[in-house]
Amino acid sequence: MIDIELARIPPRRPRANYYPERFVLTARTELTDRMSILNERHLRAELAEYVRQYNGRRPHRARELRPPQPTHPVADLNSQRIRRQRLLGGLINEYERAA
Structure with missing residues (x-):
């Protein structure tokens, strides 16, 4: 189960909400807009996998x-052999140096 913490946004602070809104936009465009969600359990499973990939493997420009x-x-992408790993039914591809 995904734990979601409710955070109140201060009034008249439009920039206070842009980090969560950016994540929601990214998750929508990369995940939920591209697949059919069957039920809540399916959505939670796919979101959990996406969050693991987003925080653990996905490159972020700001970092x-x-x-x-x-x-x-x-991954050192200068290597001769690159291995592709498909995630979320092929919606996302990860590349790493082959052993």
């Missing part, structure tokens, strides 16, 4: 193309 909470070493 010099490093993930916020790296769960894997950064």
Whole structure:
């Protein structure tokens, strides 16, 4: 289960909400707009996998193309052999150096 913490936004502070809105926009465009959600359980499972990938593997420009909470070493894409891993039924592809 995904724990969601409710945070009140201060009045007349439009910038206080842009981090969560950016994540929701990204998750919508990369995940939910591209697949059919069957039920709440299916949505929670797909979102949990997406959040793991988003925080652990996905490069972020603001962090010099490093993930916020790296769960894997950064791939050296200069290697000759690259391995592709498909996530979320092929909606997202991850690339890393092959062993």
